[in-house]
Amino acid sequence: xAEIQEKDSGGKKGKQKKFNVRVDFTPxxxxxxxxxTFFMLCTTMSKPQTMEIAMPRKDVDIKEQEKIKxxxxxxxxxxxxxxxxxxxxxxxxxxxxxxxxxxxxxxSGDEKSLRALLLGRNREVVEQMKELKLKKDNLEIADSxxxxxxxxxxxxxxxxxxxxxxTEFATYRNLVDALDEMNICSIxxxxxxDIAPGDLRLLYNRDPQAGYEVVKEEK
Amino acid sequence: MSKKIKKKSTFIDMxxxxxVTVLLLTFFMLTATFVQxxxxxxxxxxSVSEIKIPETNIVSVLVEPNGKVYMSLDxxxxxxxxxxxxxxxxxxxxxxxxxKKFSLLSSFGVPINVMKDFLALPTEEQDKQIIxxxxxxxxxxxxFREWMRYAKIVNRDLVIAIKxxxxxxxxxxxxxxxxxxxxxxxRYNLITSLKNMPEI
Numbered sequence: 533x534a535e536i537q538e539k540d541s542g543g544k545k546g547k548q549k550k551f552n553v554r555v556d557f558t559p560x561x562x563x564x565x566x567x568x569t570f571f572m573l574c575t576t577m578s579k580p581q582t583m584e585i586a587m588p589r590k591d592v593d594i595k596e597q598e599k600i601k602x603x604x605x606x607x608x609x610x611x612x613x614x615x616x617x618x619x620x621x622x623x624x625x626x627x628x629x630x631x632x633x634x635x636x637x638x639x640s641g642d643e644k645s646l647r648a649l650l651l652g653r654n655r656e657v658v659e660q661m662k663e664l665k666l667k668k669d670n671l672e673i674a675d676s677x678x679x680x681x682x683x684x685x686x687x688x689x690x691x692x693x694x695x696x697x698x699t700e701f702a703t704y705r706n707l708v709d710a711l712d713e714m715n716i717c718s719i720x721x722x723x724x725x726d727i728a729p730g731d732l733r734l735l736y737n738r739d740p741q742a743g744y745e746v747v748k749e750e751k
Numbered sequence: 752m753s754k755k756i757k758k759k760s761t762f763i764d765m766x767x768x769x770x771v772t773v774l775l776l777t778f779f780m781l782t783a784t785f786v787q788x789x790x791x792x793x794x795x796x797x798s799v800s801e802i803k804i805p806e807t808n809i810v811s812v813l814v815e816p817n818g819k820v821y822m823s824l825d826x827x828x829x830x831x832x833x834x835x836x837x838x839x840x841x842x843x844x845x846x847x848x849x850x851k852k853f854s855l856l857s858s859f860g861v862p863i864n865v866m867k868d869f870l871a872l873p874t875e876e877q878d879k880q881i882i883x884x885x886x887x888x889x890x891x892x893x894x895f896r897e898w899m900r901y902a903k904i905v906n907r908d909l910v911i912a913i914k915x916x917x918x919x920x921x922x923x924x925x926x927x928x929x930x931x932x933x934x935x936x937x938r939y940n941l942i943t944s945l946k947n948m949p950e951i
Contacts, residue, residue: 557765564772571779582912582940583800587932610921641949698921704814705917707924708796708943715799716949724928 583711587724606653607695608646608710609634609731610702616710617738618646623730634738639709646710650717654691661685661718686720694722697731787823787857790881791815796917797946804940808908810899811942813858814915818923819885820895821860822902829906830854836901837863845870860885863894888926896930903934911939 602621609617617634637646651658664685668678696710707724714722784806793815813821824830831854838845841863845853849870853859856877861869861884869877869884888895903909911931915924931939 554762556762557769561765561768561772564769564776568772568776568779571776571783575779575783581798581800581943581945582802582804583798583943584802584938584940586938587928647949698925700920700922702921703917704915704919704921704924705796707921708798708917708941711941712798712800712946 583708583715585711585724604690604693605695606650606692607697607731608637609727609735610696610698610706610710611735611739612699612701614703614706616646616706617735618649619734623728623734629733629737634734639713646713647717650692650694650713650719654688654717654719657685657688657691657718657720686718688720691718691720694719696722696724697727698724699727699732699735789813789823790821790858790860790878791819793914793916794918795914795943798941798943799946799948800943801945802940804912804942805910808906808910809912810902810909811858811912811914812895812899812927813860814913814919814924814927815885816916816918818919819860820888820927821858821881821885822895822898823858824902824906824909826906827854829902830856830859832905833898833901834866836905837897840897840901843867862887863897888930893930895927896934899930899936900934903936911936912942913939914942 605621607619607623609619611617616637616639618637619633619635623633637644637649639646641647661682664673664678664681667673668675673681694714696707698707711722711724713719791813793813807825809825811823813823815821824833831850834845834850834853837843843863843866845867849867852870853866860881865884869880872880886895886898887893899911913924913927915927931937
């Protein structure tokens, strides 16, 4: 592949011949391209996304619960076959037998969805967050300030507190979807909690065929 | 007068091209983080969260749809030490060869009592068998808790990441979360794939 050209140098005998050495790089390029292709296919350019969650400590949880104002509490129940329900406020004993208390919802984003409800109830915070985000996008504030202010905004005294309770029939996807809605709606306080017998009773009254009651008795 | 067509040489100088490719190759080689081999394929659910996972010091917990649990640690010396500590806990002595073999595995997930036999197998056999194994994490024999406990002892700075399939039933994920709560690990990451933030 290397081409060596002989130059005529005047025909003088005894003088060394000059060589013009020229190497063909085509195979080298071929090989490099192959290697590039290999590395491109083998690398993961984008790192996976994560969702950071902090679970409550088991011991302090119970005391905190009592402090929640009734009007702020929203309980989301993850049921069978991707069904989602919510109810507002705390459950009283007479509510257990009242399936009307439970409202079916979804994660889609239409007017019946959980998002519509939470955005409505959390309007003040959402507006503030929008403004803040705009400021960040226009590079008016630094990233660290943005994070600090986000925490401040989310401390709003009127925004809903969401309790996510999953039944045995829910899947992990449902849970992540629910957590995702919290992110979208800028909910500051939310918790993943164990389902209470009262919630199961309510679900049973709503949908007797689904088998919610059976699970409760096993426990 | 007859005009003679000059014969032109078709030789193209590839040196410049070669330079470019070598440069690109160097770039890709330096930025390469290889796709880690996972014993089972899981599809994490989507979320709008844009937080990236840290690059090092991760202990990830892989949960497949049927609830089998696998773990992976990103540093080889950590894996070596972890197995040593686990061996001491369960009164199994691992030879340096076995420790070496274990530290070369990117992810692991076999009950500790069959670990010795498992490490003796050739790699292809291991890949076949690991699908049916997984770390036991039920309440009677919670080896997952021990693995996690020792992993944190080996390296304090480990960040816990859970990568579970979207279709995993919630109780299985809850078991893992409860185990982590028992270990006083309250903050961890859930690995998700990216979805666009909806307009609100």
